[in-house]
Amino acid sequence: MKSAILGKKIGMTSVFTENGTQVPVTVIEAGPCTVVNLRTIDRDGYKAVQIGYGEVRENKLNKPDKGYFAKQGVEPVKMLKEFRDPKNTYEVGQELTVGQFEIGDKVNVVATSKGRGFQGVMKRHHFGGVGMGTHGQSDRQRHPGSIGSSSYPSRVFKGMRMAGRMGGKRISIRNIQVFDILPERNIILLKGSIPGPNNSVIQIVKL
Amino acid sequence: MNALEYVNDVAKERATSVRKAKDGDNYAAFPEFREGDMITVAVRVVEGEKERLQNFKGIVIAMHSGGINKSFTIRKISNGVGVERVFPFYSPMIQSISLEKKGRVRRAKLYYLRGMSEKKIRQKLS
Numbered sequence: 001m002k003s004a005i006l007g008k009k010i011g012m013t014s015v016f017t018e019n020g021t022q023v024p025v026t027v028i029e030a031g032p033c034t035v036v037n038l039r040t041i042d043r044d045g046y047k048a049v050q051i052g053y054g055e056v057r058e059n060k061l062n063k064p065d066k067g068y069f070a071k072q073g074v075e076p077v078k079m080l081k082e083f084r085d086p087k088n089t090y091e092v093g094q095e096l097t098v099g100q101f102e103i104g105d106k107v108n109v110v111a112t113s114k115g116r117g118f119q120g121v122m123k124r125h126h127f128g129g130v131g132m133g134t135h136g137q138s139d140r141q142r143h144p145g146s147i148g149s150s151s152y153p154s155r156v157f158k159g160m161r162m163a164g165r166m167g168g169k170r171i172s173i174r175n176i177q178v179f180d181i182l183p184e185r186n187i188i189l190l191k192g193s194i195p196g197p198n199n200s201v202i203q204i205v206k207l
Numbered sequence: 208m209n210a211l212e213y214v215n216d217v218a219k220e221r222a223t224s225v226r227k228a229k230d231g232d233n234y235a236a237f238p239e240f241r242e243g244d245m246i247t248v249a250v251r252v253v254e255g256e257k258e259r260l261q262n263f264k265g266i267v268i269a270m271h272s273g274g275i276n277k278s279f280t281i282r283k284i285s286n287g288v289g290v291e292r293v294f295p296f297y298s299p300m301i302q303s304i305s306l307e308k309k310g311r312v313r314r315a316k317l318y319y320l321r322g323m324s325e326k327k328i329r330q331k332l333s
Contacts, residue, residue, distance in 0.1 A: 014218075016222045020251070020299055022276075182213075182217060185213055189214065
């Protein structure tokens with residue numbers, strides 16, 4: 001079965017194992033999520049499960065949202081997310097907790113990376129910069145250098161790496177190990193780092 | 208209490224319980240110590256299957272805060288060569304810490320001891 005959950009990145013810390021090694025972990029407060037809706041072949045043409053996460057105050061909802069949650073018969077939630085689920089193993093109203101994962105599982109994590117604004121090529125694409133600071137050259141240490149040839153092709157090739165907006169993109173990382181689970185606080189510890197700032201919402205999927 | 212603090216507390220508790228499980232009756236909480244003190248740290252050394260204890264005795268020259276990552280640096284002079292070792296405070300590999308001698312210092316970081324002779328250090332810390 002495929003398990004999926006939404007959670008909030010809390011931050012990083014480290015944990016000691018019994019043989020004394022110190023392991024860096026990311027703390028995620030995940031769930032509990034509710035199954036809000038199912039997508040079926042008959043009605044929607046594909047199979048998926050829509051899950052909701054986060055508390056929301058009644059007065060923050062507009063009428064269509066209220067109506068939707070009332071129709072589904074579930075508590076209103078802050079955000080909805082769909083996951084493909086070829087076997088339709090869930091039911092509406094079902095609660096998803098960190099309990100669906102096990103210690104040692106390999107999971108995929110999807111998150112939005114930290115936005116870094118408009119950045120030059122050295123930071124954005126790990127270019128080396130041009131030339132040196134002396135010998136008459138003083139103003140292009142962090143420049144991209146040449147971006148192409150002259151008469152042929154007389155244009156800049158598509159996809160040329162240049163300066164521009166960096167970060168703030170959806171990033172998926174595969175095979176992150178579940179280091180530990182603390183069900184009493186809905187906490188899941190993932191080994192190593194994951195993209196994005198603290199308090200951002202992330203998706204954890206076990207295939 | 209936020210989730211991060213909670214995880215740190217759990218991790219600290221676990222580290223202590225690992226030590227308790229390993230040592231049984233020999234378990235003892237760490238004494239309070241600070242920079243300038245002479246302490247002995249008994250470290251577990253794993254050699255293949257076996258585990259034995261190794262003592263490291265020296266002066267605490269620095270304490271580094273940081274919750275679960277808290278650590279301290281010990282300096283000793285071994286066969287005329289200065290040796291420094293950094294221990295994670297919550298590591299289950301530390302079997303025990305014993306306070307040998309209190310030092311009287313006015314700094315939090317005693318890096319100036321590095322350039323001194325043993326005799327000078329003794330005078331400085333008493």
